[in-house]
Amino acid sequence: MRSYTLHLPREARPGEAHDLDRAQLVPDGFSGAAFAFSVLWFLYHRLWLAAAIVLAGLCALAALGHGLGLAPLSGALVSLLAALLIGMEACSLRRWTLARRGWPARDAVVAGSADEAEAKAMTRWLDPSRTTELRAGPSFPAGRAAEPVIGLFPAQGGR
Known part of the structure; x- marks a missing residue:
């Protein structure tokens, strides 16, 4: 089983089908094709910006390996590790x-x-009983706000 996130434009409303033709499901986990x-x-x-960053990183890694005089086997191992990270x-x-x-994750399914x-994602999106839950986003336990703050900040909130 794998988890997927549903991405829709910000203006999309739960229960309405007209934005579902542009919806994108993004799987979670390792991508063999990206590897x-x-x-x-x-x-x-x-993903133009990400492609440029990855290309620049791979070129910098190759230049660094060549500048350090790495053996071909070591260079191949470094390239393999970089490909694993990318995947x-x-x-x-x-x-x-x-x-x-402007296409935030609106839902997650397994x-x-x-x-x-x-x-599953389309059924959940079109279900009218879930519209408030999807619009509000994830909920967090109410008891967290009453706990004391530990760390460098003296009080909760943005004072």
Whole structure:
């Protein structure tokens, strides 16, 4: 089972179907395609800034390895580790880019496949009994506000 986040424009209203054709489901976890194709994966998903940052990072890593005189096997190991990092963080960068463009995560579902996740997310979005829950966002326990603040801040709030 894998978790997926549903991303819709800010102006989308729960219970309304007209924005669902533009909805995007982003899986959570490791992306094998991003691991294998790195910059091309970012370009395919139209993540221009992330693609530029990843390309610059990979070029800097290659230049640093060449400048330090790393052996070919060591350079390949460093490149493999960089590709692993890209594969692990690619979906998070996609979520970040969508939120930056005004498409925040509106819901999260757990499903066995992308098709099942899409069906669950659409059903939950169109359910009129959940509209206030989806609009309000995640809820946190009410008891947290009464606890004393520990740390450098003398009081709760933004004084």
